Structures are given as structure tokens and as C-alpha cells.
Amino acid sequence: MSRLHSIGEVNWKSGSLRPFESAGSVGAKYCYLNKVKPIEFGKLIEDLVDGDFSSDFNFTFDNPKLKPEKISKIFGEPLGIAKQLSLLKFLDLRNLNKCDLFNQFEKNLRFCPECLNHGYHSPLHQLNWLTKCFIHNSALQIKTTRSKYVRNLNDDSVLLTDLYELWFENQDFWKTSKNKQWKLLDCKNVSTKSYSLLSELKKIENRFEILEPFTVVGANRFSNLNLNFHSLPMKDSSLECLYSPGHFGSIKPYYFKSNKEETELISKFGADRIVSLIQARQIYCEAEEVYPQWKLILEELKSNLLQNHFECLAVYKKSFIALETLRVKHNPLVRPPYNMDRFDMVPCKRIGTLKLSQLLFEFESKNLLGECLVETLDSNLNDFGRDNNFVEKCNQHQLISKWCGKFVRNQHEFLKSYEPGHILGDEIPYGIKQVRIFVPMGSLIPIIDELLLMFVYSWAWALYELEIHADKINYYQVDIEQEFKSKVIKLSPSFLISTIPTGIQILIGTKVESCLPNFTLGIESKNHNIEVLNKAKKLTKIYDFALAKSLEDYDRARRAEAGKYELIRLKLIPK
Amino acid sequence: MIDIIYKERTNLSTRLLAGRAFLIKTPQAALYLKLMSSWLTTGSQGAIIYGRPRLGKTSATRWTLHMLPEIIGRFPVVEIPVRGQFVASEKAFFQHLLTCIKHRHAMIGTAGDKRDRFSQWLINRAIRSPINGAVLFLDEAQLLQNQHYDWLVNISNELDKNGCRLFCLLVGQTELIEKKNELINEGREQIVGRFMVREHEFVGLVSEKDIISILNEFDHTIYPSGSDKLFAESFIPLGIHSGFKLASLGPGMWQTFEKLWLEQGLFGQINIPMHYFTSALISTLNIMVSKDKCNLSISHDVLVNAVSASGFKESLRILKAESRSRQ
Secondary structure: OOHHHHOOOOOOOOOOOOOOHHHHHHHHHHHHHHOOOHHHHHHHHHHEEEOOOOOOOOOOOOOOOEOHHHHHHHHOOOOHHHOOOOOHHOOOOOOHHHHOOOOOOOOOOOEEHHHHHHOOOHHHHEEEEEEEEOOOOOOEEEEEOOOOOOOOOOOOOHHHHHHHHHHHHOHOOOOOOOOOOOOOOOHHHHHHHHHHHHHHHHHHHHHHHHHHHHHHOOOOOOHHHHHHHHHHOOOOOOOOOOOOOOHOEEEEEEEEEEOHHHHHHHOOOHHHHHHHHHHHHHHHHHHHHHOOOHHHHHHHHHHHHHHHOOOHHHHHHHHHHHHHHHHOOOOOOOOOOOOOOHHHHHOOOOHHHHHHHHHHHHOOOOOOOOOHHHHHHHHHHHHHHOOHHHHHHHHHOOOOOEEEEEEEEOOOOOHHOOOOOOOOOOOOOOOOOEEEEEEEEEOOHHHHHHHHHHHHHOOOOOOOHHHHHHHHHOOOOOHHHHHHHHHHHHHHHEEEEEEEEEEEEEEEOOOOOOOOOOOOOOOOOOHHHHHHHHHHHHHHHHHHHHHHHHHHHHHHHHHHHHHHHHHHHHHHOOO | OOOHHHHHHHHHHHHHHHHOOOOOHHHHHHHHHHHHHHHHOOOOEEEEEEEOOOOOOOHHHHHHHHHHHHHOOOOOOEEEEEOOOOOOOHHHHHHHHHHHEEEOOOOOOOOOHHHHHHHHHHHHHOOOOOOOOEEEEEEOOOOOHHHHHHHHHHHHHHHHHOOOOOEEEEOOOHHHHHHHHHHHHOOOHHHHHOOOOEEOOOOOOOOOHHHHHHHHHHHEOOOOOOOOEEHHHHOHHHHOOOOHHHHHHHHHHHHHHHHHHOOOOOOOOOOOOOHHHHHHHHHHHHHHHOOOOOOOOOOOOHHHHHHHHHOOOHHHHHHHHHHHOOO
């Protein structure tokens, strides 16, 4: 007897299955028609699977072991429709799926009221960047109350239980749900609209591979995705009106005039070379004391951060001075009473932010563009120089040029002035560094400066997001520097450089606004300074207690060691 | 080789007697088909088919329901062998109905869930049939209790609400008529009026013509299906190839059955249950296996022996005892 035969008869209204219908939707109808609980639908799915059941899929019908032939037979539905239930089969979007933002499915039920009124729901409705229904163009809604998990159904559990509630317990959402005939969507229409959406996604997927080499700093696939969506000719595209462009951030086009030869050369730079030139530009501006807009913005950010927090820094400094007295004893256990890796272990969380903000001014080993040593950068630029003809041509057109200069190292660590003494690690090598690197020149400078400006904004916003979510970070006890760096990657912009008749066009895809975040919001209260003082006292007390205990342990261990030697000495002396 | 043929033949005989080999058209079944077709197309919601045991009511009903789609189109049929219940339970009743349709969820839920599940199953199928209805074939319906009828009325109403019709075909023994009268006396018109207005008394083979007609059907039956082999060919291949027809046995068999009937002192119309007739035919064929040859002829003695071995004589004794007790 075949396995399907053993499944038995089930109640189903033939002809009510639609392409790309969610298992939640099918399950809700199944449970209603068979008068069973959702778990029974989960068991049916398990029985319909060939071999061992695996629930590693967001959506039940995506399981390749779930054969459409069996679904077709058990429900008495056409095989053609049963074959169109798996989204994965049709959405082989390797690149898009790598983007978390694209591949995000809403965990709550997300629905189109029109579709619901015709007994239809699709996993495509769950794609949370789609704001409108791909069939009706109407705004998608979210049901926030979440239901229980049902075995074997994963994300479909919520859909099933919620749809059941909306359809069969509250008939307002599907007026014909309890009628002898269900009012359903036209199968052909659903199929056409679904395929239209899927083909648009396929176009973006294909476009991804074409654009990849031109996008700068590909670490952030969010803004990359944004660029891909935007760079499509969206006119007449069914996708244009379905998603909110803001979901993937904003797109800004910039135009730079250059002659034909320059344009051709710039378009050949590629992502890695552009990044190297951005870093070279940072060094050049630092050494030559040039102040393009991005640098002014950085300075503004620094002063914004410091504003109203000098008192906090004074408290911070005072603790270091106090420690210096203790340090006289040369006790290795003595350290500042604050943990700079935690927002909750400093008197004011702004001190943590300020500590991180130093990284924005770094252009050596800890550079936020990719932790590139100046020496490595130099060799990168030499690699760059291997293409002699290209370098020559760039030189000829004054796009790049070899620059020799020197700069003071580690000047970015401005917080050092509030940390007197040498408590935190070794002596910092200030010194002067001599460099000889390629730097952007001529018509490349405004391009590089514009890109750098967008990076500076994204870093500032990363810092801001970190500070406002300080409580959450404290709760999870995450290292704030690591968290900041991952935030930087998440918010970093992407660039698409292309040629236009008058020069170069740069599309910048970014998730952040082109302005500095307001760091004064939600931090300062009237009693802020008192709060900081109290916190400093509290942290010092905690530290003092821990220090006393450590010293006691240390002393005990020292005495024990000494006693051991005494005992050995006594044993050695004969009575 | 001989063993295999013997086994095949034994298999065939037992399957035929168990009613699992094939269904044969009988004059009674043909009349039944005509009646059913008329009932289903004139809006009736039920009928009772009653008769003595072993007449072949169940097989005739199966044959009729099998043939009906060719006349009026496909419709859902559920065959329910009714089980006697000491105390009628709605949950057990609907669970039994769901089990009969091999429903996946026959065992779970409350009585209400099971009733709804069964109704929904029927509605989903009935709504797509050309007659907008479904047939419940309740075999041994004399075992149904009053409450069972109420539950059937509920299902019927449920289908009615959804624009479909339920036809309850109550097949059973003569007690069914007594049940009908009892329900009339109790004033339960809603049951009688719905399911019992149409009635038909099923009889066995009543004439030589009936027997010849059935033997003719056997002559044309190919079995096993897809084998291109006539049914009788499995027993007497040489005889069949040389032109022997089972129908030629008709007069002889009728005389034998008639003789036994008269010998028992029974009056009235001779009524040969289909079971004894089939049994006698199978016996005859099994006896003739060893005597198979071209231009085969079967002696009257063989038929007499076969009919005696069928158990017909014993059944007549019971019938006689029953008629005496009725007097």
C-alpha cells in the first residue's frame, strides 16, 4: 500500500488552491474543512514528505521533499498549481538572498485585505520590504498578536493560526468563508501577477552580478541592494509601486564633470582602488592640513560630542589623577575604576561614545574603511602602480599623483588628554611618519571627497545608534567596539560609478541621512552632572571593594609563598 | 503447473462466492437500476430495498450504483455496513461513517466535529456531481435505531442547506418494512417521508428466463479482467472453445431448483436466492473440470448434485419453518 494511500481521505474544496499560496493559508482552510487543530495539518505535511522530515525552511512548501504530486492528489488540485507552491523553486536568487534586508520575511501575519477577502495569502506578502500587495496594489497590513508555534510548520504556524482566526472566527475578513461556495481570486490573475513580481526580482538578481565589480565597499549589502533596485529601469516595472524605496535607504545621484579620457580612466578604477584612494586622501588631508567638507563634518561631530560633557570628562580625568597616587605603590592590580568596553561601567555613556569616536579620525591600522596599515596601504598602492600604463595615464591626466609627506601618528586619540599617566596600556608611539603614496588629484578629488563624506555620515550615525541603544548593549554585555564596527558595516554606503556624456555619475546608496545626528537628544537632563558624579562614586566604590579583595588575595598568596619557603628551610635544617 | 491452475480456479470460485470477483447483471438488478435512476432524478431522498437473506441485495446494489453514473453522471457514494449498537452513540456512528470513507481524521474530535467533518466531505463532493447529491448506501439497514435516523436527517439537512441532496439507500431484510410501519405508528413522518417513501421488495430468480439471462451474462464475462479469457474458460476451456454455452444449462437448473421447491411443499412463486444459484453454477463448473472436452455436454445428474451441494434445500427448510410459524 502506498504511503499516500495510508494518508486517507481529507476534506478539501477542489479548485480552491492558488499559485504561491502559503501553507498557512492552505492549513487554515484545511483545519476549518476537516474540523481539526493546526497540529493535524503539521502531521499531514510530515506524511506528505518523502523520506525524513526536515523543517529547515521558513515556509513549509519550500521543502523540496514535499512532492507537488502528492499535494495535488490529496487535495484533488491540478498538478500545475501544486508545482507553483514553493517560492524557493522560483526564487533562486543567490545574490539577493545574501542580503538580509531582502531575505527578510515578516514573522507576524502580513496581509492584503483584498486577498484575505478572497481567501488568499502568499509568502510573497510576508516579504517585509514589499509595502503593497503584488496583486491588488493595496497597502499590506500586519496582525501583531502572534500565535503559538505548530510542529513542522515553522513560520507558517503563525500564518495558519492567524488566518484561521481572521477567516473562520471573524468572518469580516472573508465574507464567504462559511458559504457553500468560496469567493476566490482568479487563478490566472494570481499566476500572472506572481510571475510578474518574480521576473522583476530575477532581473534585479541578474543585475547584481553586473554591478558587483563597480560597487565600492561591498560589505554592506543593504545599500548595495538599494542600488540594484534603483539602477533598474523602474518605469513600467510592476515592482516600482510595490515597495517603499526608503526601506533600503536612499539613493543620491552626483555628477562630476570630466573629459572623455578622465571619464574612461575613472570608470576603470574599481572598488578596491577607490577605497585605497579614499584612505590616501585621508592621510593627505591630515598631513597637509587640508579641510574638505568631510573633515569639517568630523570636527563638528567631535565638538557636538564634547558639548555639555566637559564636566563628565573632568570627573573622568579626576579618577585618573587619583589613581596616579595609588600607582606610586607600583601595584599591578591598580587600574582605572571604569571599563571602557562597557557603557554602564563609565560615569557617562558619552565617554564611551567619545572613546569610539576616536576611530573616526584614525586613518592608520584601525581605519574604519578596512583596518589597513599605512605600510599595507602603501603596498596596495604599489600594486595599483603595477599597471604602469594605467598609472601613467592617470598621472598624465592628473587624476593621481605620488605624494611624499609626513604626519603625526595617533593624533586622533584626543581622549588621552583626559587620561593622565600611563595607566591604559603602553606608551603610545606618537612620532612622525613619513609616507610616499598615490593620492587622488584633479577631477578625482571632488569624487573621493564626496564618497568620504558619505562614509563620515554613516560612521556618525553608527555611533549615534550605538549610543541610543546603550541599554540594550549593556544588557547583552557586548564589546562596544566590536558592536560599533559591525554597525559601521551595516550602515556603510555603496557606490555605483558610471559614465555619462558630460563626465561621471555616482549613485550613492545609503541607509543614513546626509546630516549629523543630534547627539544632544535624550541624553542630557538637568541633573546630568549630579548623576555622573553619583555614578562615578558608585563605580569607584565597587572598584575599591574589588581592589581591596584583589589586594588581600594577592597578599595572602604572597604570604603563602613565603611560608612555603620557610617550611622548606626548616625541613632542611637538621634537628 | 497443475497445482497453479487448481489454485487459480479455487481462488476464482471463492472470490466469486464472496462477491469480490465481479458483479453480474441480473434481471432484478436491471429493474433496480431503472428504479434508482428514476428516484434520483425525481428528487427522492431515500428508499428502502428489502428482501430475504442471500438474495443478492448487496451485490445488486453495488452493481446498480456502479452502473448509475453511466446514466445520470458521477456522484459520490458511501457504502456503510451498518453495525448493531447496543446503545446508539452519535460519536461512534459518525466515526464509523468516517472510517467507511477512509477519512484521515476519523478518530479525533467530538461527535459534533465528526458530524461536521462527514457532512463537509459529502458536501464537497456532492456539490460537484451532476445530480448535486450524494448517496449513502446503508447495508443491513434493519439494524439502524431511531436515533441513527435522526442523525441521518441532520446530515440531510446540512446538505440541503448547502444546496445538495442526500439520498439514503436503506438496504436490508424484511424487518425494514416492520421498522417503517413502526416509525409511521410513532408518528415520525419526518423520517418515513424523507427516507422511506420509495420501497422495493427484492426477489431472487423467479423464472427459467431469469436463469438463462444470468447464464448469458456469465457466458460473456471476461475474468480476470484484462486477460481476454472468458470466465467459464478457466474451468472448461475445451468445451468453451468448441462452442459450449453456460446458458444451455438454464432449463436443467431451473427444473432442479423448481423440483426442490415443490418437494419442500412450498407454495407460491418460486424464489431462488442468487447466492445458491451462483454456488450451484460454481459447483457444476468444478465438477466438469475433469470432464472437459470438445462438444461438452453436461448431464442432469451433475446439475442435481451441484444444486444439492449449494445449500438451497436447507434454506428452503428454514423458509418453510418460518412460514409455519407465521401461520
